[in-house]
Amino acid sequence: MSHLLDIEELNITFGGLHALRDLDFHVEEGEIVGVIGPNGAGKTTFFNMISGMVRPTSGDILFEGETLVGLDPNQVTQRGIARTFQNVRLFANMTILENVMVSQHCRTKRGVFGSLFNTRAFREEEAEIRRYAEEVLGFFGSRLVGYRLEQPASVLSYANRRRLEIARAMATRPRLLLLDEPVAGMNPIETAELTRLIGRLRSEWGFTIVLIEHDMNVVRDVSDRVVCLDHGETIAQGSFEEVSSNSDVIEAYLGRPLESKK
């Protein structure tokens, strides 16, 4: 198994409903994989499962050769997988800086003792957390730094919240980044910019990325490989061109010709 992430025979049922069925999926180190599929296809469940928020009914998730099944979400993050949320979920009343600082929690270790006695190790760690937070925020240009650092996340515009979510995920220092509809709700200019940034996330920061996206332009521009889910099953895999011309995929999005509909 040389894949970074390897998913085998994954099933999940919610009270009889198959949210995911016999899913096989893998990600190579350094790859960008796009996951597409119509609404309700199980894409977000798929992310929830990898990040440990939902436990699969059967099957295995291997990350760097070790299983993730049964781990709590924070342990998954500790192993090196970070995610964003489809419906942006920031810590709205914490400042922008704090949002990015808190997500370095699992990469740092000073506890009560250090902070009470203000030890040298504690001060150095705090300084490093802050430095790294600013570095991550600086990746998005001038938008999230400067006077913004001390502002609560709730005052940000929608697009900036999405950027902050990505920054927060980056700050956990992951190897694999799961982006859930990163450009949803953005205007074309912002979308184009973020598409470029996703590319840079791999080239400059070395992240492997899986993204769920409905905007096919983005998927085409960034993905090395595309996977299409429908009704919890993989219906096509391959390059964007292959998948987008696949008849099953077209059918999943547009529906079947009349006579064969179930």
Next chain:
Amino acid sequence: MTAEQVDEVTRGPFDFDIRGSMRRGLLLGLGLVFISLAGLPIGLDTRILIKPVLSLGYLSLIWLPFISGWASGTETVLDGVATTKRGARDLVRGGLVGLIGGACLSLLVLLMNWFDLRDPLVNWAPPLSAILQFDRSIAFGVLVWPLLSAVLSCAGAGLHIITPKIRSATLSAVLFTLAMAIFETFIVDVADFLDDKLYGQNGGLTVMSAIVVACLAFTVSAIGLGRRVATARVNYQQSTGKTKASQTTMLIAIAAITVVVVPMITGKITQELFANIGIFLLLALGLNIVVGLAGILDLGYVAFFAVGGYTTAVLTSPNRGPDWPSWVPTLPWWGALLVTIAISGLVGLFIGAPVIRMRGDYLAIVTLGFGEIIRILFLSDWLNGYFNGAQGITNVPPADFGIIQVKGTDPRSVFYLVLVFAAISIYVSWRLERSRVGRAWMAIREDESVAEAMGVNTVNMKLMAFVVGAILASFSGAVFAAKVGSIFPTSFLILVSIIILVVVIVGGMGNIIGVIVGSIVLIGVLGGPKQPGLLAEFSQYKLLIYGALLIWMMLRRPEGLVPNVRRSRELHQEEFLQDAWLRGEIDDDANTEEVDS
């Protein structure tokens, strides 16, 4: 976006929502009747405030029309919408509210004359009638109440008409005079020489001294002392960096010197009061970490207080239960303290672990259950051999530090000991809030599942909050044991948990200054579950007031008297965002098109 100049609209004196005002008047009447039947006027009548005009009993009634009158004139001011010119209209409205309210009380006077409802209403009796009739005739009472209530309500409404400067001067005159009268015991205890000058023989300000005090307060306020203080505060809040740090140091130094020096010059009553405030402050600081910082509603917090108290008592008292094995030593107080800290921490873990993964509200009830279980166990025959059941553990020796002995008969020593622990607790809260742990707590409070997905080990972090809280509470328990000299299960009722919770909430969740203010105001003035406060007369009414205060705070000011910036943002998110938008701080999507560098 600045408010444009909009003209004031003048409306006729009767042009207001009459039905709404009548409803308000009825509510006022209901309040007055409730206060009367709850017996406040009778119980508090012996306490004279201004001789011979006003007793605390009458004050418990007449403040309500005044406030109602003021409230009847409060109008929402909208930016850009014309406001109504203040004037006779306000007075008429206030008068109407007061009149109706007072009429309800008149009705009560009549009903009390006609019917006998003493069973079941215990206060439906001649003493209350006498007070409501001003010790004169029924007709006098019936006629005076509507009039008095209307006048007071008018006065309350009239506050809207006068200029802010005069308003604040008037209010400070009234409040200051009342405070001087209400806190007589405290003032005399601190400054003995004022006794004959201000107060009459059986207590209470004389009319003359009341007038003098009021005039003084009016003048001082009119000169603008209050505003200068406010300006200084704003300046302090806006200063940054070095200036702020030095100012903070200075403020802390002043506060420290004050709390150290004041008990030296006051009498025993005040020292006792300070000691009680201190013990509850310790508890409140601990609960503030659990509720305020980590957002865990722990209703069984008293359990840790109890464990602290009992552990110390067992380890120091010769009267601990007979069943303890001989290897459990008898230690000096400070030695017992170390063990107490360890045991409380363990109990914190033990109680914390099962509840930590529950939904927040289930957690509240389960911790409440744990609080009760622990008390029941201390009380039970089963463990009688260890904790002496209801008799409790007596003869807990004073905490002996060589130079001073801390014991209940010397409340000043207790206060200084409490001060040391309070300083430790404040330091702990302050450091933790600004560290990696504090950030994790904040994130958990905001959205637990996201915090977990971002790599925060929520279970460990919440347990840590539980344990730190437990240890801080055990300080309080240990001091309490040394102070009282005996430990009984009845000192650890659920009531204690609730009162500490009220202290934290009224003061301001998550804010250290707020918690201090809350302890001083509530424990100092109203008193703890069993400890009297400055208003010793209130002892039978204080729980009612605590309950009412808790409801009122939650409805009107959930962030507390001294809010924590973040907490209040959480509680008023919509308003906060609207304000930020008005100030232009929200970035619109339109201006995010700046090119990436």
Next chain:
Amino acid sequence: MTTAMRGSGAGRTNVDRFLTVIKVVLIGVIVIGLLAFIAQQISPGNGFAKWTHDGEAASRLTGAQFKGLVVSGLSQGAMYGLIALGYSMVYGVLGFINFAHGEVFMVGAFTGFIMANKFDDAGWWDGAIFIPAVLITILTCTLVAMATAVIMERVAYRPLRGSPRIIPLITSIGVSFFIQNAVILLFGAGAKSYPSNPDWLQDARTLGVGSFHIVSLKGTQIVVILVAAASMYGLWHFVERTKTGKAMRAVAEDKEIASLMGINVNRTIVTTFAVGGAMAGIAGILWGLLFRSVIATTGFLPGIKAFTAAVVGGVGNLGGAMAGGVSLGAAEALAPLTLLEPLGVNGVSQLRDAVAFTLLILVLLVKPTGLFGERLSAEDRA
């Protein structure tokens, strides 16, 4: 939901292990206690019993004692169940624990005391006229408790709708405190005694077939169980069959959608409080008839225990609440003598309340969704 699914497998932490230990210990105590109880019933002088009772033989529980415990447990449990319905419905609809619900019950019991005493003064609390008198009393208690619950909702909870869920919970603690102390101040702090019930209601009677006696119970216990069953049936009919009941279920599922469907959400919530309050009021008067004494703090413990019952049965699940109440009442009555006494714990009757709370903790650890499953809207489950 997700929390319930964790706890084993690769991600086990020390906390999980510790919880497993607690579960094993608690269940172990139950099993050993039960075994010891059975052993002591067979032979009171067995070795284990002697060991736990300092060398003396344990005392055997007679069949009549045992049945007596069951009956008193069931009748008390029926009242817990009635109160639990209010918790359950409010939690289902608004998603918060109405901590003050126990006080509604207390207000019901207090009203019952006042009415009963007035009737007794008039000589109506005995003889043939007792039946209409008691019916009027029950009706009044129900109405007063209903009004209390509705006013509570209007004054304290409605303004807080939409705020973080911890806020109404804290408010309800304040409400509970306020009502309790207001009652103390208005009516006095002492315990109030109901007038004595007519003999035919107070006397024990034996149920059985021919000469085979199944169980003997007091008339009041029969009344309690019958009235509780009737109320439960009425409530079930109301929720499942009427239009208002359907509206309630819709609001519980999703307030926003329900309001889009033309349901008056405010009125439905008020109805929920009113119905819950009515059930608590009935429980209050039944409590008064059974124990014939009420005090301002009467509402606190039964309130908490009723919440326990609601959790045991599964929050939002009305049948579950009733079943939970009955099982809690039975467990509370039986466990001290059948589990703890055989283990040599003395003064077991003092530990009744501790048993109830321990049961709550055990259920939340082992099956947090309750024995019969909870019915909550998606947002409340989070």
